[in-house]
Amino acid sequence: MRTCPCCGLTQTMPEIPRGHRACCARCGTTLRSPESRLRANSRTAAVSLAALILYPLAVTLPILEVSKLGHQQETGILEGTARLLADGHLAVGLVVLVCSVLLPVMKLISLLLLSSGTAFLGRRHRAFTYQVVEWTGRFGMLDVLLVAILVAVLKLGDVVTVRPGPGVLAFSACVLLSLLASALFDPHALWEEPA
Numbered sequence: 001m002r003t004c005p006c007c008g009l010t011q012t013m014p015e016i017p018r019g020h021r022a023c024c025a026r027c028g029t030t031l032r033s034p035e036s037r038l039r040a041n042s043r044t045a046a047v048s049l050a051a052l053i054l055y056p057l058a059v060t061l062p063i064l065e066v067s068k069l070g071h072q073q074e075t076g077i078l079e080g081t082a083r084l085l086a087d088g089h090l091a092v093g094l095v096v097l098v099c100s101v102l103l104p105v106m107k108l109i110s111l112l113l114l115s116s117g118t119a120f121l122g123r124r125h126r127a128f129t130y131q132v133v134e135w136t137g138r139f140g141m142l143d144v145l146l147v148a149i150l151v152a153v154l155k156l157g158d159v160v161t162v163r164p165g166p167g168v169l170a171f172s173a174c175v176l177l178s179l180l181a182s183a184l185f186d187p188h189a190l191w192e193e194p195a
Contacts, residue, residue: 002031005188032186044115044185048108051177055108058174059101061167068161076167077101103136104178111181114190126190137182 002013004024013022013031022031032040062074075083077100084093110133114126121129 004029004031032188040184040186041115044181045112047177047181047184048112048115051174051181052105052108052112054170054174054177055105058167058171061170062165063167063171065163065165066161067163074165076165077171099139103139104174107133107136108178108181111185115181115185123190127187130185130187130190133182 001010002022003010004027006029007024007027009024009026011025011031016022023029024031059077060079062076063080065072065074067073077096081093081097081101084096110129113121114130114133
């Protein structure tokens with residue numbers, strides 16, 4: 001039995017010959033076989049691992065270069081977060097810490113664990129972990145909004161110049177890999193793997 005991911009129709013799916021695909025009887029959406037779901041999740045594991053490898057560069061390389069009255073400062077995400085917390089800007093510092101450091105790492109580790117088919121997590125725990133990953137994905141752009149507000153506040157004509165640093169490329173690549181890992185992951189495979 002297979003349920004269409006588009007229209008929700010539950011239908012029987014016979015053995016599909018190699019080179020053919022099964023389509024939903026109602027809407028024509030391609031129905032994935034368990035094998036293709038596991039292949040998609042192995043791609044998710046590879047992309048998640050690549051993002052985790054790139055992540056230390058993304059948070060340590062300078063993201064912004066700020067020039068103010070001849071003085072130039074560069075700051076990365078971790079250094080900027082530490083400065084915000086040390087200067088007493090607890091609310092902004094905690095938002096940046098949670099949204100830029102903690103949630104992305106937890107999301108990538110969770111996707112890596114879920115897609116690698118680890119046996120130490122039961123099916124219910126895997127489902128709960130996936131629901132948490134989906135819920136925390138809503139806050140992924142909050143830190144980008146804060147950087148946009150920061151640049152808008154700092155941009156005072158010719159007095160302050162804000163330029164992207166080399167860490168922007170690493171951070172952007174990490175964000176794109178994280179989004180790709182989320183898009184590739186097929187949660188139906190959580191129920192089809194042996195517990």
